[in-house]
Amino acid sequence: MEIGAVNSLSYEDFVDTFGNVVEKCPIIVAAVWSRRPFASLLDMEVSINEFIEALPESGREGILRCHPDLAGKDLQSGTLTEESREEQGHAGLDTLDAAEIAHMARLNTQYKLRFGFPFVICARMNNKATILRELSERLKNDRAVELACAIEEVKKICHLRLKTLMLHDLPNKL
Template identity: 35%
Template structure:
């Protein structure tokens, strides 16, 4: 039986960073720091996906608020302009398609675009939700219930959702 954890531990630096940079959207710095930690403590991170996930989450959580905000802003809008232009990462495209966001009617799409704009204008980053297993209706409810939040509450929630997305992406490796 093939052990993916053994494969991870034997990757060279470039392949390791290329693989793990897909976990946190457009945030190669997380994978680069994980590589540095792995090099310093090779046995600590690669005996379970949970440990890899925890290590990556800790890297993000111990970064500056400015770096976290950059990470949040690296995420695409749900059913937004990047999706329409075909500019999503493979992971984001798959996640959004799984929630049916690639099958929106014109009215649904217009509604999502309006919600995205309102949310981004208020908070300065996109609405982020781990949409794996969610429906369009659940995503719309998420917009409606979260948009009234204050900035700090929503920043914390968005960071929590980013970590959920990372967990899904790691599990898919």
């Protein structure tokens, strides 16, 4: 997929196509559309990241709050977005036993009580063991450090979603 084809998309098609590169936050690509033409996919990704970084703290927290819990109720009830389902499946979170689900839920709850947003990590770059380890470790962070760390994970998820779209899904969509 050529960046030229992306640059020629109407904002409706652009948002339809890239709306979930940041989970349930289509407003981000809707805003970034006006920064076209992009020189490359990387240029578009940089624009998304700059937009996120320019948000006030409440906006960055809001992005995190749009993410589903890992191995949480959306996974159990089949209501995850397609992207999130694939990512959580890739990390093996769809094959946890009851004790592991309960353990993850306890840590997720502890994390949310401490920070006021859900634990976010790039599932495709992890597995169940590293996710549990990171969840326990990051619970010890200061709030500001943790917010920055979680936003970096959002950027990693966005990077892989963009790459997947450009390599596989986009030729079928456009």
